[in-house]
Amino acid sequence: MREITVLSGKGGTGKTTVTAALGTLAKNTVFCDNDVDASNLHLIFQPEHIEKGVYLGGWSSTLHTEKCNHCGICILHCQFDAIHTNEKGQFYINKFQCEGCRLCERICPMHAITSKQSDNNEWYISKTRFGSIVHAHMGPGEENSGKLVTLVRKKAKEQAELSEAEWIINDGPPGIGCATISSLSGVNAVLIVAEPTQSGLHDVERLVKLAQSFDTPVFAIINKYDLHQGQTKLLQTYFQKEEIPVLALLPFDEAMVESMVAGQTITEFAPLSMISLELKKAWQELDKLVPHRKT
Amino acid sequence: MSFNIAVVSGKGGTGKTTISVQLALFLSQKEKRKVRLIDCDVEEPNDGLFFPDKKKIESKTIYQSIAEIDINKCRFCRDCVTYCNYNAIVVIPRVKFAQVEKTLCHSCGACIVACRHNAINEIPEPIGLVNSYQINSRLSLMEGELKIGSPMQTMLIKALKKEASNQKSIMIHDAPPGTSCSVVETLSDAQVVIVVTEPTPFGLHDLKLTAELLRDMNKPFGVIVNKAGLGNNELFKYLEEEKIPLIDSIPFSKEIAAKYASGELLNKLDEKMISLFSIWWNQLKETEAK
Numbered sequence: 001m002r003e004i005t006v007l008s009g010k011g012g013t014g015k016t017t018v019t020a021a022l023g024t025l026a027k028n029t030v031f032c033d034n035d036v037d038a039s040n041l042h043l044i045f046q047p048e049h050i051e052k053g054v055y056l057g058g059w060s061s062t063l064h065t066e067k068c069n070h071c072g073i074c075i076l077h078c079q080f081d082a083i084h085t086n087e088k089g090q091f092y093i094n095k096f097q098c099e100g101c102r103l104c105e106r107i108c109p110m111h112a113i114t115s116k117q118s119d120n121n122e123w124y125i126s127k128t129r130f131g132s133i134v135h136a137h138m139g140p141g142e143e144n145s146g147k148l149v150t151l152v153r154k155k156a157k158e159q160a161e162l163s164e165a166e167w168i169i170n171d172g173p174p175g176i177g178c179a180t181i182s183s184l185s186g187v188n189a190v191l192i193v194a195e196p197t198q199s200g201l202h203d204v205e206r207l208v209k210l211a212q213s214f215d216t217p218v219f220a221i222i223n224k225y226d227l228h229q230g231q232t233k234l235l236q237t238y239f240q241k242e243e244i245p246v247l248a249l250l251p252f253d254e255a256m257v258e259s260m261v262a263g264q265t266i267t268e269f270a271p272l273s274m275i276s277l278e279l280k281k282a283w284q285e286l287d288k289l290v291p292h293r294k295t
Numbered sequence: 296m297s298f299n300i301a302v303v304s305g306k307g308g309t310g311k312t313t314i315s316v317q318l319a320l321f322l323s324q325k326e327k328r329k330v331r332l333i334d335c336d337v338e339e340p341n342d343g344l345f346f347p348d349k350k351k352i353e354s355k356t357i358y359q360s361i362a363e364i365d366i367n368k369c370r371f372c373r374d375c376v377t378y379c380n381y382n383a384i385v386v387i388p389r390v391k392f393a394q395v396e397k398t399l400c401h402s403c404g405a406c407i408v409a410c411r412h413n414a415i416n417e418i419p420e421p422i423g424l425v426n427s428y429q430i431n432s433r434l435s436l437m438e439g440e441l442k443i444g445s446p447m448q449t450m451l452i453k454a455l456k457k458e459a460s461n462q463k464s465i466m467i468h469d470a471p472p473g474t475s476c477s478v479v480e481t482l483s484d485a486q487v488v489i490v491v492t493e494p495t496p497f498g499l500h501d502l503k504l505t506a507e508l509l510r511d512m513n514k515p516f517g518v519i520v521n522k523a524g525l526g527n528n529e530l531f532k533y534l535e536e537e538k539i540p541l542i543d544s545i546p547f548s549k550e551i552a553a554k555y556a557s558g559e560l561l562n563k564l565d566e567k568m569i570s571l572f573s574i575w576w577n578q579l580k581e582t583e584a585k
Contacts, residue, residue: 175339
């Protein structure tokens with residue numbers, strides 16, 4: 001079984017559209033949406049939940065005014081400046097600033113602070129027309145997205161082992177922070193969807209450095225390559241220098257958005273379009289090139 | 296007087312940077328205000344790319360204090376393990392092993408309070424840079440640049456905002472995509488929020504998450520629909536049903552996309568943007584006056 005993660009650095013370059021297209025192309029695959037923060041793959045896959053559960057996320061603390069004696073020990077110790085005084089002179093904890101370390105709760109001599117873990121996150125194992133998918137819904141403003149990514153990947157792996165799948169394909173998050181780190185650690189390869197813009201190149205460079213620090217092989221697809229030939233050339237030169245194979249050049253095509261509106265993958269919506277043909281070729285290449293060894 | 300505006304999006308690639316940069320140009324050039332643009336997308340900071348003539352003033356390394364256990368003083372009692380709510384400490388008394396996992400430590404100081412043997416020290420670990428630039432006499436830019444491999448993006452945003460705080464300027468915070476803790480940190484003290492979205496099913500889905508977060512945080516916000524003409528009308532219907540103010544919509548054009556690609560678009564204030572921001576800014580000033 002091989003596992004790849006589709007990433008981009010910059011948001012909105014076409015990660016999910018490409019991942020969805022692989023749904024039609026890759027057989028015997030378990031899909032996993034690692035963009036738990038703003039997940040979109042389910043909009044195309046229209047999954048039917050088979051199993052779901054609550055993921056206990058970050059902690060947050062609450063101060064109970066009636067027990068508080070205003071000693072201020074909690075304010076002194078809070079490293080996140082999350083405890084404030086309201087207009088009545090009472091202490092309170094700003095839940096958006098609290099990082100859930102529970103130090104205030106442990107040191108409060110009046111036992112006036114309690115903490116609880118957020119239950120505003122759910123994970124799902126679902127059936128789709130392309131096989132199974134593991135995905136999650138994270139409550140807005142939640143912490144620990146990296147841990148939730150680790151959880152959905154673990155569930156996807158269990159599914160893949162059960163069904164003796166050949167592939168796990170992860171639709172990754174944007175950026176290079178904790179969620180991205182969690183989504184690329186230990187995969188066989190990373191597939192980058194890049195766009196030919198100045199920001200696109202800058203963001204890809206940072207992402208490639210991150211993947212290289214994990215010794216993960218990287219492959220690339222350039223999306224909307226015809227929007228700016230000059231920037232595409234710069235991307236190609238960069239990928240060549242880093243010895244990253246560019247597997248496909250996808251032209252800009254409004255059919256991309258139209259397929260999304262229709263709830264279909266681009267390969268379902270326009271099977272004979274240039275994009276679909278290029279993606280088919282890219283998938284055959286990936287199947288050949290992605291090593292069986294995990295990093 | 297200082298005023299905080301945050302530009303967020305939910306979905307990536309909808310045009311946050313374009314709007315942030317154009318708004319900074321509008322307020323500094325047309326309204327003659329002192330403006331500080333703050334790039335809080337520390338994982339992938341891009342605002343600076345659009346100001347090739349910027350002058351770097353300072354680049355400051357930001358450190359996180361990581362707990363470190365002094366093995367000579369440690370009695371392997373595991374009190375620190377009990378206090379650490381991030382499972383960042385491993386202590387195995389049998390083999391006299393005690394270590395803090397750097398990438399999990401949140402620098403909360405709980406283990407130090409827990410330790411009765413004075414065996415825990417804090418050592419500084421770099422998590423990234425805060426870079427300051429001067430664009431012209433009225434416009435400055437500050438950005439956070441996360442060290443590659445560091446998972447501490449939210450901590451860096453917090454440090455960036457502290458460094459960037461300026462009583463005399465209008466501050467524009469360009470947020471990272473998504474709706475998680477790093478976005479919350481970016482807009483925690485914004486007085487008004489601009490949401491940039493696109494009229495596609497992905498854009499609508501992520502807009503709903505963003506709206507839920509902003510209502511939960513009690514932030515007044517308006518929406519700019521970028522790339523209008525692509526996708527469908529569902530998003531506009533949603534805005535109407537939810538009575539969310541639509542600031543304006545910007546039609547999709549391949550030429551604009553190509554200009555953005557090269558970086559040209561953002562160099563100077565766009566005519567269309569002037570009228571878009573003028574109406575919005577005047578309304579904002581009126582509400583403030585009331």
